Amino acid sequence: MTNRAYNFNAGPAALPLEVLQQAQEEFIDYAGAGMSIMEMSHRSSVFEGVNDGAQSLLRELYGIPSHYKILFLQGGASTQFAMIPMNLLTAGKTAAFVHTGSWADKAIKEAKLFGDTAIAATSEADRFNRIPQLSEIRVPDNAAYLHITSNETIEGTQYAAYPATGDVTLIGDLSSDILSRPVDVSQFGMIYAGAQKNLGPSGVTIVIVREDLVESSPKTLPTMLRYDTHVKNNSLYNTPPSFSVYLVGLMLKWVQAKGGVAAMEQLNRDKTKLIYDAIDQSGGFYRGFADLGSRSLMNITFRLGTEELEKQFVKESEQQGFVGLKGHRSVGGLRASTYNAVPLESCKALAEFMADFRKRNE
Numbered sequence: 001m002t003n004r005a006y007n008f009n010a011g012p013a014a015l016p017l018e019v020l021q022q023a024q025e026e027f028i029d030y031a032g033a034g035m036s037i038m039e040m041s042h043r044s045s046v047f048e049g050v051n052d053g054a055q056s057l058l059r060e061l062y063g064i065p066s067h068y069k070i071l072f073l074q075g076g077a078s079t080q081f082a083m084i085p086m087n088l089l090t091a092g093k094t095a096a097f098v099h100t101g102s103w104a105d106k107a108i109k110e111a112k113l114f115g116d117t118a119i120a121a122t123s124e125a126d127r128f129n130r131i132p133q134l135s136e137i138r139v140p141d142n143a144a145y146l147h148i149t150s151n152e153t154i155e156g157t158q159y160a161a162y163p164a165t166g167d168v169t170l171i172g173d174l175s176s177d178i179l180s181r182p183v184d185v186s187q188f189g190m191i192y193a194g195a196q197k198n199l200g201p202s203g204v205t206i207v208i209v210r211e212d213l214v215e216s217s218p219k220t221l222p223t224m225l226r227y228d229t230h231v232k233n234n235s236l237y238n239t240p241p242s243f244s245v246y247l248v249g250l251m252l253k254w255v256q257a258k259g260g261v262a263a264m265e266q267l268n269r270d271k272t273k274l275i276y277d278a279i280d281q282s283g284g285f286y287r288g289f290a291d292l293g294s295r296s297l298m299n300i301t302f303r304l305g306t307e308e309l310e311k312q313f314v315k316e317s318e319q320q321g322f323v324g325l326k327g328h329r330s331v332g333g334l335r336a337s338t339y340n341a342v343p344l345e346s347c348k349a350l351a352e353f354m355a356d357f358r359k360r361n362e
């Protein structure tokens with residue numbers, strides 16, 4: 001019945017076929033309620049079960065300690081770029097950032113609207129082809145927090161290890177690598193992620209935040225932009241994106257059935273090795289963009305000798321059922337996004353296509 005593309009989209013991105021099929025089965029009548037999830041009250045016990053179930057499974061799979069709250073918000077990770085300084089950047093303090101590329105840049109620009117910012121380290125001189133060494137990071141004494149972008153989706157770079165910030169709160173944008181590998185959540189004061197790359201569809205943003213950080217937001221903040229509003233109301237202060245939350249729950253069950261987050265990491269390593277090997281063993285025909293030590297398990301960025309050849313690569317790949325391999329317009333080249341739900345078979349097919357394309361165009 002299925003004619004599924006080899007989907008390497010950067011976001012929204014591939015979802016597991018099993019998840020889509022279960023959603024299809026339950027689409028018209030969820031659990032005998034006589035209606036779909038979309039038609040039911042978010043105050044109903046059925047939806048509360050969906051909401052709580054997704055939260056507790058995320059807590060279990062990601063090892064989230066009990067003094068952290070899990071929120072399902074709207075507005076995307078982009079709204080978090082502003083909400084974080086609005087809530088946490090207090091007078092006399094500085095928001096510190098590791099500047100790693102396109103998404104870090106957006107987070108910095110938003111924080112500047114609300115207070116002082118500092119660049120604790122940057123790889124701009126290297127066109128953001130690497131994550132700065134942890135030893136390069138200088139956090140100012142008056143830092144309210146240090147913000148990092150765990151995986152730069154556009155450049156294709158990812159932290160191999162996170163900085164130890166001591167007393168300074170570490171905040172991580174994990175939009176493009178949440179749940180792709182085990183993380184020690186207690187290293188962070190807060191983790192946030194738009195769901196549409198690794199965790200489900202667009203429309204819901206996951207925030208994992210240590211309880212003490214939500215206690216002293218400025219009194220003047222709008223209700224919807226305060227973390228404490230959503231903590232007090234279990235993410236049900238206003239109408240939530242209920243269908244998106246439901247799909248995140250299905251996605252979490254799928255991760256669990258696959259063996260959990262450590263199994264996801266192994267699968268992601270196996271998947272990306274196929275494609276990185278195709279690059280590294282091409283005798284320079286394909287050139288990886290990221291430094292070896294900063295290579296991403298989620299977004300593989302590479303170039304060909306000429307832009308013309310890159311265009312031809314995209315065109316021929318599309319003819320053979322591949323989708324989403326054109327690089328982001330800001331950096332050019334090619335990009336394969338290999339999030340959790342992208343099957344090994346898609347990566348095998350891509351590696352084979354790459355070898356074949358090289359033979360024909362070397």
Ligand SMILES: *Cc1c(COP(=O)(O)O)cnc(C)c1O
Binds near residue numbers: 075077079103152173
């Ligand atoms: C996609 C992405 C965002 C933006 O997410 P939205 O949900 O579209 O606002 C932010 N940060 C990173 C690292 C991303 O990959």
